[in-house]
Amino acid sequence: MKQALELKKVSKKYEGFLLDQIDIELPRGCIMGLIGENGAGKSTTIKLILDLISRDNGTIMVLGGDNLENLKAIKENIGVVLDESCFPENLNLWDINRIMKNIYLTWNEKLFWDYTTRFALPSDKKTVKEYSHGMKMKLAIAIALSHDSKLLLLDEATSGLDPVARDEILDVFREFIQDEERSILLSSHITSDLEKICDYITFLHKGKVVFSEQKDDLLEKYGVLKCSAEEFAKIDSSAVKGCRMNEFGVQALVEKQKMNNSYVIDRAGLEDIMLYHIKEK
Amino acid sequence: MKGLLIKDLINLKKQGMIIGVLIVFYAVLGFWTHDSSMMGAVMAVLAAMMPITSMAYDEKAKWDKYALSMPVSRRDIVLGKYLLGILFSAVVFIVNIAFNLIVNNGESLKEIALLSGALSGLALVYMALVMPVLFRFGVEKGRLLMMMLLFGATGLIVYFSTNSESLPSAQTLNLAAKLSPSIVIAVLLTSFLLSSKIYEKREL
Known part of the structure; x- marks a missing residue:
């Protein structure tokens, strides 16, 4: 067992x-x-x-x-x-x-x-x-x-x-x-x-399981991207888990693997991962 | 199971003071008037109230769902309350016999035992009637139903005692005395099975 x-x-x-x-x-x-x-x-x-x-x-x-x-x-x-x-x-x-x-x-x-x-x-x-x-x-x-x-x-x-x-x-x-x-x-x-x-x-x-994964995988998988709205429009939308837009630009939770290296991606904490997952894309 | 009973007894200890005062008051009254009936009735009511009081405590503390996270089954919880009631009825039985012997108005030991037994039996039957209601609705919500049951039972007794043509014969009474222990046991058992079944499905 x-x-x-x-x-x-x-x-x-x-x-x-x-x-x-x-x-x-x-x-x-x-x-x-x-x-x-x-x-x-x-x-x-x-x-x-x-x-x-x-x-x-x-x-x-x-x-x-x-x-x-x-x-x-x-x-x-x-x-x-x-x-x-x-x-x-x-x-x-x-x-x-x-x-x-x-x-x-x-x-x-x-x-x-x-x-x-x-x-x-x-x-x-x-x-x-x-x-x-x-x-x-x-x-x-x-x-x-x-x-x-x-x-x-x-x-x-x-x-x-x-x-x-x-x-x-x-x-x-x-x-x-x-x-x-x-x-x-x-x-x-x-x-x-x-x-x-x-x-x-x-x-x-x-009432639904959004994800159930190893913590290290999760923290490895996701990152927080900060960019302008124009830049954001060019990104492959399958990489984006959720985003938050304001007048200064866009913050989004993205799958790091699906992104190319030209973006600056910050570490995502568990709280970011949780909050962005329930935000509409 | 033993743990649950110990918990109930410790929890009820807090009421011990009030109960003690009550008992002393009615005992003194009994000696004074050479009448033990009030004392007997009060004791029987106390016995019937004890498991209900302990259920009210549990409800207030939300103990049941916590207890069920321990190696305790739902049946154990139900059985615990019945055992508590039986325990108190037994104590009351003994206390009533002792008190009657002390006050002694010339009744024989058999008469005293019969009377004390009847009082404890009544307490048990009352418990058997209310327990399924309490396990279904909880003490807070079941209180009204419990009261109605009590008044209903009192009403029936009053009705029959005022409307019956004559007193039952000694023979009938003797038969009733012989049969009643088995009736009380049957009622208790049915009530226990019903409560277990109800509690098995209760969402906590």
């Missing part, structure tokens, strides 16, 4: 929204970033993987098993952080440790206390109610890492954290992925974070 996660032609229809036949493959040992605007289908995809909502079509394989068949056992090896804190407010760290010890067979108490110390979570009787948003996120991440997780599903896990904390969390993810059996799927708006750690990027837009 090479893929940690395999979605094939997965669809889900809601009133006013369609997740349309999406295909995603996350190889073992890799980190995949899921990008897209609000409402593009990122959370829906993660919910479908966990079977929190029923899908209309397609198959989903998680860690080699069909997610409709033996999900309970598979979930022992999944760590999940959802986009909102879901802890009952009356619990403190000790309570949570006691509960998780009785839920996960592979719960690692020592690891849990290590992470909570590292994340500076209050080990006194402070309850979740008194936690800040960032602390709740850190708590969820600590739990996701404190059992035998082979796959992390993180829905906006780093949003709401300050840059220093985000960097700290990214380091934790890098450590986690040292073991080649492990993989991470994380959705985020913060493309700079994804650019730092992801191997693969999947871009969802209005």
